[in-house]
Amino acid sequence: MTGWVIAFGLAALAFVALLLIGRIPRSAREITAAALLLGLAGYAWQGHPGQAGAPRQVADDKGGKFDEKLAEQRRGLAERYGPAAQWLILSDGLARRGKTKEAANVLLSGLRDSPDDANLWLGMGNALIAHGDGVISPGAEFAYRRALAIDPAGPAPRYFYGLALARAGQLQAARDLWAPLAASAPAGSQVKAELEANIARIDAMLAAGNPATP
Template identity: 90%
Template sequence: MTGWFIAFGLAALAFVALLLIGRIPRSVREITAAALLLGLAGYAWQGHPGQAGAPRRQADTKGEAFDEEQAEKRRGLAERFGPAAQWMMLSDGLARQGKTKEAANVLLSGLRDTPDDANLWLGLGNALVNHADGVISPGAEFAYRRALALDPEGPAPRYFYGLALARAGQLQAARDLWAPLAASAPADSQVKAELQANIARIDAMLAQATSVPQ
């Protein structure tokens, strides 16, 4: 019944506003009231006034499940030691609890102290993607590109930005980042083998896409 109360309340408010603010003439007041009643009739026909509203998802549980394997790989490639490590550990702890917004905010706090830390920018990009359920938001895009600018030769920004791009379906962009990284990775390393396998899958998918008739 809550839907009905809201609908009638809004209709009544609209009519009063038209009388007091719109100063509609007496001759059209009945027509205006009829129009509002028709709107209520349409709501009763098309809508679901008696249906309970869907509960909103809590903001602090938004985002994908925390990826322990990805976090361990990031620590191996980037910030296991150094000034960013403590901020990243705190952010990871919040992300494990599903508090993805807070996890990103922690990294923003770290960047206020050390704005030129590539690892923190990279972590912020990952945290924002996680908070947005895998979507690369403009903020995440900026964070990744900032990490690349600060550490253009480092493996971590290229690896994780490429991973986010690949998961978002931007396959060619991911390949462009990964190909030079795979070529420069140590022979027989796990990262090199993984990147080569990922690039092979991307090439197959891109070839398949171009072969499909338009």
């Protein structure tokens, strides 16, 4: 409602100013009023006069909210101790504050010291996914593949690379990674149950031709 009041007020002020200051002739007054009304009609069509105003807040970083559950899953499947842990903890701390670019840069520093650490490459892939709002960039793809190459038998690279693929809509590629991992996971484990449930959803979506992610 406030938008309409302001719009009509400005239109009225403009018309009065044209009459008193612009001294438009009487013959042009109807045309001028019609032009102002046309402007109001355009505002009603393109604008949002009934919507309340609100200040915009600009975030420090374009990254999304830190996924605490995902970080805990990574720690459960991959690192707990060792040289990679300190870099990953520091990176997680920055990501929690929305500083996804800095979180990835920290892991890059760790990789300069330990270029063959699969956990750091895995963390880098996850950090780049977070920084890219879920998009699998070439850098994230490279990081996941390096983690897989260094630790081909490890569950963490296959799990998280598959998760990134599934969320990006690459369902068949995700299934190809997850199926052998689910088969080798300990019976009764939470990871096995989760993977089997995700694979079942993927199979259902592929059969239905649905591009949605699990």
